Every structure is written in structure tokens, then in C-alpha cells.
Amino acid sequence: MKVASVAGLALLAGLLSGGGSAADESPGPVSLAAACGTEDSGEAAVAATVALSADVPETGEVNRPVQPGPVSFALTLSRADLAGLLPEGAEAVVSRAALKVEVAQNGKSAVASWELNAPSTSLPADGDVTLVHTGEVPYVTFGSAGDADFSVGEFTVELRSAAGDPEEAVPALATVTCRLKENGSGHLATTRVTAVGGDEPSRAPETPSTPAGGSAREDDKDIAVEAPAADDEDADFCPIEPPEGEVDxxxxxxxxxxxxxxxxxxxxxxxxxxxxxxxxxxxxxxxxxxxxxxxxxxxxxxxxxxxxxxxxxxxxxxxxxxxxxxxxxxxxxxxxxxxxxxxxxxxxxxxxxxxxxxxxxxxxxxxxxxxxxxxxxxxxxxxxxxxxxxxxxxxxxxxxxxxxxxxxxxxxxxxxxxxxxxxxxxxxxxxxxxxxxxxxxxxxxxxxxxxxxxxxxxxxxxASTCVPTNPTRSYCPPPPAELPGTKPAT
Structure with a gap:
């Protein structure tokens, strides 16, 4: 099973084909209760709630990317708790959330990093503050058939001042690490992975090896977490200008x-x-x-x-x-x-x-x-x-x-x-x-x-998009598109 970073794969919050899980039919965002704390706070002391919306395809095929749609991650904290994390007088923050998502299949597992960002959010005098993070997430490639479960456990959130220049790096005002409360389930979705064509494999799949530059858990050395090899960093994979105009x-x-x-x-x-x-x-x-x-x-x-x-x-x-x-x-x-x-x-x-x-x-x-x-x-x-x-x-x-x-x-x-x-x-x-x-x-x-x-x-x-600024250069140069009505290449 391979997890490959594809920064910027969109609209565009996938949120498209097949939401929820293949195993259950309860669509909608996953609501989680978490306990959060900073490195200096010792035991986690801040209560938080999360609404996580991630459309993971219900089905997939062996050795073909399974692309979760872009994700919406709403984190709610009380204004009083935020006051203990931020400097006095802070009126707005921008934030970045990093989720560790475990992908498990056939007794094996790998971790994908989902990195999401929230725009400037005003801080009220009291009540609750909700930080809505969005972003695109890595695709996953499975080397064998079987149900694959996606679940989230730990995540971190960096809080930065919204007053600085967005083009410049701004030090974090606070970084909180959050874990699900006891007995909380972070299960997001299940994808049913089949052999190409939808059939179960006729023989046991080969065991993938850990690639150069990849990483694996000590107990699952054959589960690779990697990114595709990058091509020439100076290559101009998108010889066109960024789009101009207004969205409608x-x-x-x-x-x-x-x-x-x-x-x-x-x-x-x-x-x-x-x-x-x-x-x-x-x-x-x-x-x-x-x-x-x-x-x-x-x-x-x-x-x-x-x-x-x-x-x-x-x-x-x-x-x-x-x-x-x-x-x-x-x-x-x-x-x-x-x-x-x-x-x-x-x-x-x-x-x-x-x-x-x-x-x-x-x-x-x-x-x-x-x-x-x-x-x-x-x-x-x-x-x-x-x-x-x-x-x-x-x-x-x-x-x-x-x-x-x-x-x-x-x-x-x-x-x-x-x-x-x-x-x-x-x-x-x-x-x-x-x-x-x-x-x-x-x-x-x-x-x-x-x-x-x-x-x-x-x-x-x-066809699939090329993201020229992505270090992994996944799908770069952009692959050809199939003529509608013809059978896609396998």
C-alpha cells in the first residue's frame, strides 16, 4: 500500500463520488470530541469538538490511486480556552491543521498526512470559535484487494497571527496537539478495493517492499509510505499561465x-x-x-x-x-x-x-x-x-x-x-x-x-492534473486525456 502526496488535488474538495463508507450508510461529517494541549501544558487540558467531512471513494482497484476528495475540518474551541493560548489582544488568527490518518487493510497499515488550512478567523469576545480548515489530501494506492479503512486519531493545529504579511513566514503563536477522547472512534470511511475489473485476485498479491526514501512502521516493514520520484525540478510541466477571471x-x-x-x-x-x-x-x-x-x-x-x-x-x-x-x-x-x-x-x-x-x-x-x-x-x-x-x-x-x-x-x-x-x-x-x-x-x-x-x-x-509546484510531481507532465466514448487505457 502506497500513500503519495498530491498537493492541490482539488475542487475542489472532492466531496464528489460516493461519500461515506462502503460498510455503513451513515453519510455526513464525522463528529469527534478531542482533548488538546501544548507542549508546555503537560496533560491535555483544552476540550475541542471536530466536524470532519472527507469523501473517500466507496470502491477502488488494485494499483490504481484512490483519491479522497479535498477535506473540510472544522475545529471548535471555546474563546476562553483560546485566550490561554494566544497573546493578549489577539483579534484574529489563521491556522493550519495536520491530521495523521491511518489507512489499514488486511492487517497492514500506513499513515497519510492530511494538511489543511483555515483563512483568517475573527475572535469574538466570548462564546465558541470555529476554525474551518480545507485542503487537498494524498491519494492512496493499494497493492492487494480487500476493505481498506481510513481513520483519524491525533492531529496538531498551529495558530498564527492574522495581522502579518501572508506572503511571509509567521511564527506560530501556539501549537496544540489533540487526541480523541477515550472510547472515541475516528473511523472515517471504508473503501472496497478489488482487482482491476472488479474481480477478486486469483492468487495472493506480492508483498510490496519499502522504497528508498520511504518509511514504514517497525511491525509492518512491507507497508510503504512514499512519494513518486520527482522529475527535473526545472521542468515546465504546465506551459500555460494560471487562469484569470472570477469564479461564479x-x-x-x-x-x-x-x-x-x-x-x-x-x-x-x-x-x-x-x-x-x-x-x-x-x-x-x-x-x-x-x-x-x-x-x-x-x-x-x-x-x-x-x-x-x-x-x-x-x-x-x-x-x-x-x-x-x-x-x-x-x-x-x-x-x-x-x-x-x-x-x-x-x-x-x-x-x-x-x-x-x-x-x-x-x-x-x-x-x-x-x-x-x-x-x-x-x-x-x-x-x-x-x-x-x-x-x-x-x-x-x-x-x-x-x-x-x-x-x-x-x-x-x-x-x-x-x-x-x-x-x-x-x-x-x-x-x-x-x-x-x-x-x-x-x-x-x-x-x-x-x-x-x-x-x-x-x-x-x-485527465488527472499536474501540480508543477508539488515536490512529488505526481501526474507530471499531465497525462493525455481519453476521447469520450473510448475505453480508457489500462
């Missing part, structure tokens, strides 16, 4: 009424991934490949940029949503269709795509957990290099859709999270065309009649 999560399901909602701006982690897609043109009864293997489209992502969280203890149930900002620069696509059923027309299509928001989240209520994932952006199409039955047709330099149109793609259970990627599907309504034709010839009605209208299906497959 208005197309995502919104929090149900009842109870306050906390919205947190996050710095986001820069990453990139290959994407490939298909677009149907309903009127022409055909489809075009949006980008082929010889012209890969890199999607640039900052993930996550915005977190919207509401406690599940409030009326209406819990809600968590992570929004990531992305830019997708698509190459020109070229396709041939039979216009009106008999006339072969070849054209190149340029895609002008605005900022993309990828939203991932879930609702948590007594009735269960409902997850969602979607990507939304505006796009315009421009036609050029048109040929009718092999003869060039001059459509001018500005033959395009009359206005940008909304593209809304849903992932369902096929899009795991921004880090792992997956399929996103939807339908678009192509607007009428304008600017088509030269020398007084109006070709707008021709393209509007043959292309414009609703019901045009779009399918995009995003």
Missing part, C-alpha cells in the same frame, strides 16, 4: 434555506490537465472532435478558490461547495458534415471560451448525502476556412455566433474531483450566426439554419 458558482446547487453559511476565499493551487471532448450538431446529425491527440488542450486551474460551508447541525442540513477557477484554450477543430443531408461541407471552428468555474460539493441531511459536480462557462464559435464540396466558400473573417452562449456540464458520479478529473456532459443552445459572407452576400441564414438551435450535446473528458 451561481449555476451550482445553492445552500438550502436555514442557518448561516460561511464563504471563504482561498488562494488556490495552480495545476494543469489535458482535456478532450466531442460536440454534436443536432441539425446535422453528426459530431466533431473538439481537440485531437495531435493538438492537446491544456486546462489551467486554480483549485479551490472559494469554499462555501454550512454546518450539518443547522436547520436544513449541511452544505459544502468548492469552486475552482479554470481557463480552457481550445485549438481549432475541423470537421466535415453533410449539410441538409447531401452537401459535404468542411469548416474550421475557433472556440472563444471565457473563465470556467468548476463546482463540486454535497448536501448532508438525515435523509443522506447528495453530491454534485459541474463546470460552467460562456463560449462563442467562429467559422472559417469553409469548403463546400471541396470548393472554398469565403465567409469573411468574423463569421460567428451572434452572442456568447452558456455551457453547463454536469459530472454526476463520473467526475471525481479536479485533481482526478473525469467526464462532464451537457447540452448547449447554439445562437444564430452573424457576420458571415463577403461582397454583400449574406450567408448568416445558411449557417443559422444548419447549425443553430438547442439540443447539441457536449462531452468533455479531463
Amino acid at each position: 458558482g451561481s449555476d451550482a446547487p445553492q445552500p438550502p434555506p436555514g442557518g448561516p453559511v460561511r464563504v471563504m476565499e482561498l488562494p488556490g493551487v495552480f495545476m494543469c490537465a489535458n482535456a478532450m471532448g466531442l460536440a454534436n450538431v443536432r441539425k446535422l446529425d453528426g459530431a466533431m472532435i473538439i481537440n485531437g491527440g495531435s493538438a492537446p488542450a491544456l486546462i489551467s486551474v486554480l483549485s479551490p478558490k472559494l469554499a462555501t460551508v454550512r454546518s450539518s447541525n443547522q436547520e436544513g442540513g449541511g452544505y459544502t461547495r468548492y469552486d475552482s477557477l479554470a481557463n480552457l484554450d481550445l485549438p481549432d477543430a475541423e470537421s466535415t458534415f453533410l449539410t441538409f443531408g447531401f452537401q459535404p461541407v468542411t469548416a474550421k471552428v475557433s472556440f472563444e471560451t471565457g473563465p470556467m468555474t468548476i463546482s463540486i460539493g454535497n448536501y448532508i441531511s438525515p435523509a443522506g448525502r447528495e453530491t454534485f459536480s459541474l463546470a460552467s462557462f460562456y463560449q462563442s464559435l467562429r467559422l472559417h476556412d469553409v469548403k463546400v464540396n471541396g470548393t472554398p466558400l469565403d465567409v469573411g473573417s468574423d463569421c460567428r455566433t451572434s452572442k456568447p452562449f452558456k455551457v453547463l456540464l454536469n459530472g454526476g458520479d463520473k467526475y471525481t474531483n479536479v485533481g482526478v478529473g473525469g467526464l462532464l456532459e451537457g447540452e448547449i443552445d447554439i445562437p444564430p450566426f452573424t457576420g458571415c459572407g463577403t461582397g454583400g452576400e449574406d450567408l448568416n441564414p445558411l449557417f443559422t439554419a444548419s447549425l443553430s438551435g438547442p439540443g447539441n450535446r457536449v462531452v468533455m473528458n479531463q
Whole structure:
């Protein structure tokens, strides 16, 4: 079993496919009671409560990464207890939580470090203070089949002043170490791991060895905790700029009424991934490949940029949503269709795509957990290099859709999270065309009649992301994306 660090794997708080456990059906955040103390305090003296939301996939396959979604970790302490840890006059803090998560399977175990951060939190005069930490966590690779349990025991929290420069290292005001109270269960989830294809192995799996640079427990030398080997540190794995624009999560399901909602701006982690897609043109009864293997489209992502969280203890149930900002620069696509059923027309299509928001989240209520994932952006199409039955047709330099149109793609259970990627599907309504034709010839009605209208299906497959700043360089350079509808490589 290998635990590999993948900093910044997102939206985006996984919180996606399959929440909870394969062994039980009690979705929702895990509530824990802990006792915390500093190194100087000796015995732990501070009581704390924790609400930990971590969507761990219910199923996985041998030797393939199992990626828990980004995690939400809300730590609640009393203001009076915090006063004993912080200097007098502190009005706000930022904090960092480091969780030790044990992953156990078939009598073996390894420890994964989950490092999460909370933005500046104001400190009230009295009452309780809740520090909401979020972040992406390592993936786990299992070398054999069997149920794998994830559980948390000890964690530490560093408290820092919120008044300093966020770009500079600020010494911790206090570091507290917390352990679950006696008889407390830190079980988070169970993943059922099968052989590739879902079958149980026909023979006993080989025992993994401890890699160079890895670590293992004294009683479990064959359980490796490692990171993949890094490539050249100077390699530019993401030859694109970080995305620009603003996130817009208005197309995502919104929090149900009842109870306050906390919205947190996050710095986001820069990453990139290959994407490939298909677009149907309903009127022409055909489809075009949006980008082929010889012209890969890199999607640039900052993930996550915005977190919207509401406690599940409030009326209406819990809600968590992570929004990531992305830019997708698509190459020109070229396709041939039979216009009106008999006339072969070849054209190149340029895609002008605005900022993309990828939203991932879930609702948590007594009735269960409902997850969602979607990507939304505006796009315009421009036609050029048109040929009718092999003869060039001059459509001018500005033959395009009359206005940008909304593209809304849903992932369902096929899009795991921004880090792992997956399929996103939807339908678009192509607007009428304008600017088509030269020398007084109006070709707008021709393209509007043959292309414009609703019901045009779009399918995009995003491969795993490369995080160039991650020392492990997992999935770098970014792997190719599979064309939707084809069988993924094994």
C-alpha cells in the first residue's frame, strides 16, 4: 500500500463520488470530541469538538490511486480556552491543521498526512470559535484487494497571527496537539478495493517492499509510505499561465434555506490537465472532435478558490461547495458534415471560451448525502476556412455566433474531483450566426439554419492534473486525456 502526496488535488474538495463508507450508510461529517494541549501544558487540558467531512471513494482497484476528495475540518474551541493560548489582544488568527490518518487493510497499515488550512478567523469576545480548515489530501494506492479503512486519531493545529504579511513566514503563536477522547472512534470511511475489473485476485498479491526514501512502521516493514520520484525540478510541466477571471458558482446547487453559511476565499493551487471532448450538431446529425491527440488542450486551474460551508447541525442540513477557477484554450477543430443531408461541407471552428468555474460539493441531511459536480462557462464559435464540396466558400473573417452562449456540464458520479478529473456532459443552445459572407452576400441564414438551435450535446473528458509546484510531481507532465466514448487505457 502506497500513500503519495498530491498537493492541490482539488475542487475542489472532492466531496464528489460516493461519500461515506462502503460498510455503513451513515453519510455526513464525522463528529469527534478531542482533548488538546501544548507542549508546555503537560496533560491535555483544552476540550475541542471536530466536524470532519472527507469523501473517500466507496470502491477502488488494485494499483490504481484512490483519491479522497479535498477535506473540510472544522475545529471548535471555546474563546476562553483560546485566550490561554494566544497573546493578549489577539483579534484574529489563521491556522493550519495536520491530521495523521491511518489507512489499514488486511492487517497492514500506513499513515497519510492530511494538511489543511483555515483563512483568517475573527475572535469574538466570548462564546465558541470555529476554525474551518480545507485542503487537498494524498491519494492512496493499494497493492492487494480487500476493505481498506481510513481513520483519524491525533492531529496538531498551529495558530498564527492574522495581522502579518501572508506572503511571509509567521511564527506560530501556539501549537496544540489533540487526541480523541477515550472510547472515541475516528473511523472515517471504508473503501472496497478489488482487482482491476472488479474481480477478486486469483492468487495472493506480492508483498510490496519499502522504497528508498520511504518509511514504514517497525511491525509492518512491507507497508510503504512514499512519494513518486520527482522529475527535473526545472521542468515546465504546465506551459500555460494560471487562469484569470472570477469564479461564479451561481449555476451550482445553492445552500438550502436555514442557518448561516460561511464563504471563504482561498488562494488556490495552480495545476494543469489535458482535456478532450466531442460536440454534436443536432441539425446535422453528426459530431466533431473538439481537440485531437495531435493538438492537446491544456486546462489551467486554480483549485479551490472559494469554499462555501454550512454546518450539518443547522436547520436544513449541511452544505459544502468548492469552486475552482479554470481557463480552457481550445485549438481549432475541423470537421466535415453533410449539410441538409447531401452537401459535404468542411469548416474550421475557433472556440472563444471565457473563465470556467468548476463546482463540486454535497448536501448532508438525515435523509443522506447528495453530491454534485459541474463546470460552467460562456463560449462563442467562429467559422472559417469553409469548403463546400471541396470548393472554398469565403465567409469573411468574423463569421460567428451572434452572442456568447452558456455551457453547463454536469459530472454526476463520473467526475471525481479536479485533481482526478473525469467526464462532464451537457447540452448547449447554439445562437444564430452573424457576420458571415463577403461582397454583400449574406450567408448568416445558411449557417443559422444548419447549425443553430438547442439540443447539441457536449462531452468533455479531463485527465488527472499536474501540480508543477508539488515536490512529488505526481501526474507530471499531465497525462493525455481519453476521447469520450473510448475505453480508457489500462
